[in-house]
Amino acid sequence: MTRSSQTIESLPNLERFNFLFETELIKHGRPWKTLSQVELATAEWTDWYNRTRLHGEIGHILPAEYQTNDYLATTKPQGTTKI
Known part of the structure; x- marks a missing residue:
């Protein structure tokens, strides 16, 4: 199966990330004049992808918000001891 005949849903996570990166940034921004631009x-x-995009797999919320909610849901509050 060639890449052109694959759907993005059938790609493993890292390949999906690379596919999105190439499609949304590298090919869209051509021609790049300098390495610094790239x-x-x-x-x-990468900052947008990790912090500000709404992610469909986690309920269309920000990844950072999901991470915070998950941490709060799975972390037990520490008890206090009285002296």
Whole structure:
């Protein structure tokens, strides 16, 4: 099966990430004139991908919000001892 005949849903996670990165940033932003342009755009896209995009697999919320909610749900409050 060639990449062009695959759907994004059938790709493993890392390949899916690379596919999205290439499609949304690298191919869309061409022609890149300098490596610095690619580096800056990559940092900005990665920040958006990790912090500000709404993620459909986790209820269309921010990944950071999901992580906070998960932490609060799975962490037991520590008890206090009275002296």
